[in-house]
Amino acid sequence: MKDVTIIGGGISGLTAGIYAQLSGLQSEIYERHTIVGGQCTSWMRNGFHIDNCVHWMTGTNPKTELYQLWTDVGVLGNGQELLKHDYFLQVNIDGVKAHVWRDLNKMQDELLAIAPEDAKEIRSFIKAIKDFQAISIPALKPNEQMNFGDKIKMLSMIKALPVARKFGTMSIDDYIKRFKNPTIKALISNYLPKQYYVLATFFMYAMFTTGNADLPLGGSDMITNRMRDTYLSLGGEIHCRKKANKFVIENQRVTKVEFEDGSATETKNVICTTDPSVSFALLGETYMDAIFRKCYADKKSYPIFSEVNVYFSVETSIAHLPIMELFNCEPFEIANKTHSVLCMNNYADEPNFAPEGKGLMQILVVQYEEDYEYWNNLYTTDKEAYRQAKTALVKEIQSRLEKHYPELQGKLTEIECVTPKSFNRFTGAYKGSYMGFVQTPHVEKMTHTGIIDGLNNFHLAGQWLLTPGGLPNALITGRWAVQRLLQRENRLHDFCCKKK
Ligand SMILES: Cc1cc2nc3c(=O)[nH]c(=O)nc-3n(C[C@H](O)[C@H](O)[C@H](O)COP(=O)(O)OP(=O)(O)OC[C@H]3O[C@@H](n4cnc5c(N)ncnc54)[C@H](O)[C@@H]3O)c2cc1C
Numbered sequence: 304m305k306d307v308t309i310i311g312g313g314i315s316g317l318t319a320g321i322y323a324q325l326s327g328l329q330s331e332i333y334e335r336h337t338i339v340g341g342q343c344t345s346w347m348r349n350g351f352h353i354d355n356c357v358h359w360m361t362g363t364n365p366k367t368e369l370y371q372l373w374t375d376v377g378v379l380g381n382g383q384e385l386l387k388h389d390y391f392l393q394v395n396i397d398g399v400k401a402h403v404w405r406d407l408n409k410m411q412d413e414l415l416a417i418a419p420e421d422a423k424e425i426r427s428f429i430k431a432i433k434d435f436q437a438i439s440i441p442a443l444k445p446n447e448q449m450n451f452g453d454k455i456k457m458l459s460m461i462k463a464l465p466v467a468r469k470f471g472t473m474s475i476d477d478y479i480k481r482f483k484n485p486t487i488k489a490l491i492s493n494y495l496p497k498q499y500y501v502l503a504t505f506f507m508y509a510m511f512t513t514g515n516a517d518l519p520l521g522g523s524d525m526i527t528n529r530m531r532d533t534y535l536s537l538g539g540e541i542h543c544r545k546k547a548n549k550f551v552i553e554n555q556r557v558t559k560v561e562f563e564d565g566s567a568t569e570t571k572n573v574i575c576t577t578d579p580s581v582s583f584a585l586l587g588e589t590y591m592d593a594i595f596r597k598c599y600a601d602k603k604s605y606p607i608f609s610e611v612n613v614y615f616s617v618e619t620s621i622a623h624l625p626i627m628e629l630f631n632c633e634p635f636e637i638a639n640k641t642h643s644v645l646c647m648n649n650y651a652d653e654p655n656f657a658p659e660g661k662g663l664m665q666i667l668v669v670q671y672e673e674d675y676e677y678w679n680n681l682y683t684t685d686k687e688a689y690r691q692a693k694t695a696l697v698k699e700i701q702s703r704l705e706k707h708y709p710e711l712q713g714k715l716t717e718i719e720c721v722t723p724k725s726f727n728r729f730t731g732a733y734k735g736s737y738m739g740f741v742q743t744p745h746v747e748k749m750t751h752t753g754i755i756d757g758l759n760n761f762h763l764a765g766q767w768l769l770t771p772g773g774l775p776n777a778l779i780t781g782r783w784a785v786q787r788l789l790q791r792e793n794r795l796h797d798f799c800c801k802k803k
Pocket residue numbers: 310311312313314315316333334335336339340341342343355356357358359360361545546547548576577578581610612726729730731732737738764765766767772773774775777
């Protein structure tokens with residue numbers, strides 16, 4: 304019997320496995336899919352590489368604690384190249400273009416030139432981002448294990464406090480009412496869901512402009528493969544096609560994990576990294592505590608979101624197009640809702656994503672819980688109608704792309720269409736949500752220790768424990784689960800990172 308049984312081989316499961324091995328705990332990972340990686344995944348279609356996840360990865364600045372974690376798990380350092388673009392996003396509304404430049408002064412100048420009528424708010428917006436550059440996510444220890452010195456270190460973030468106080472109760476949707484210019488409004492509001500508190504936008508742009516949210520070359524595939532290889536090299540064991548069906552609980556301990564194929568494994572400790580909707584189904588709903596109950600019940604304060612992603616191959620190179628462009632278009636419908644903005648992601652910088660001389664683009668459209676219900680209903684009642692809805696949607700998007708990029712007329716071929724239902728089907732993601740709960744204003748940030756009352760050898764990990772989820776929170780909670788497990792066994796002194 305291993306010291307730790309890890310259920311789920313996504314980023315949090317692999318992280319937990321790596322830190323367990325580094326700390327001298329023997330571990331094994333059970334994953335329901337044929338490969339590890341969870342939501343951080345990719346696959347091949349017609350010779351093109353479909354990257355299903357990373358558009359930005361927080362923790363790429365070597366001065367941050369997150370960077371240390373990414374190097375511990377083998378993702379960064381060791382010659383790993385980062386794609387460092389001059390800008391994160393180009394917004395194009397009726398031909399008026401604005402950018403999220405890495406150079407904030409350049410961004411301010413551009414925004415002021417486009418919208419002198421918003422000068423005061425533009426200056427305040429740029430200042431908020433600059434003040435948020437002081438933020439560095441504490442990642443080395445869970446809160447309860449921090450000592451006085453660790454807390455003192457956090458004072459370096461004090462500069463961000465006045466902005467957090469001033470705008471902390473404002474959603475993105477409320478914030479953009481301060482601006483008149485539609486391009487500026489789109490630049491602030493159209494990348495993240497509008498219910499997010501606006502601090503999320505400040506944070507995102509602050510991380511990009513400090514070199515702390517770049518893209519690792521090779522994308523999601525590289526992230527997952529490097530983590531898998533690190534884990535295996537440390538002696539960890541991975542069992543794929545192993546869907547956990549039930550945790551057997553005796554005397555406040557999970558003693559056995561039963562799998563769908565009829566097999567079972569006895570266990571000393573469990574770190575469960577599946578989507579919590581799956582984790583609590585495996586444990587029994589009675590184990591769901593007040594924190595999760597509140598989040599699932601209060602959908603207005605803790606909404607979730609997902610995406611429709613459509614991938615097109617292009618007959619020619621598209622290196623001349625922006626790396627990411629958000630533009631307005633003729634209205635079209637998805638899941639009975641009207642959309643009039645598309646976000647195009649261009650993979651021209653990735654040498655191995657498309658065959659020589661060809662292009663690959665991804666179109667992203669945000670989806671919410673009610674949109675998931677639409678796709679789920681179609682999928683479960685009439686698979687042919689589900690397929691037809693996807694085909695119709697692809698056609699609508701393609702015609703708008705051809706209008707926006709006339710040189711691509713007749714050169715686009717759909718190669719993949721992913722809906723919120725797809726995320727749910729392949730990883731068990733709750734209603735297709737690939738991040739955690741959205742952080743809205745007026746509500747407490749959702750944080751969870753992963754410790755469940757009445758279970759002495761069981762820990763949750765995964766992005767849902769810390770809003771708003773994402774890769775860094777999957778990474779952090781995987782590490783913290785091992786630290787908490789060791790603390791419970793009075794062995795925290797065994798906790799170990801890679802020697803540099
Ligand atoms: C389209 C898309 C774009 C994204 N873009 C970004 C981005 O740019 N930046 C960013 O930071 N994050 C991004 N994310 C989010 C990021 O992928 C996730 O935050 C992260 O991968 C979550 O990791 P996790 O380990 O917490 O959960 P998961 O990846 O969900 O891992 C859980 C694992 O458990 C497995 N599992 C489920 N049920 C069982 C069972 N019964 N038995 C065994 N195994 C089970 C699943 O198959 C999965 O492998 C994106 C995600 C998607 C889908």
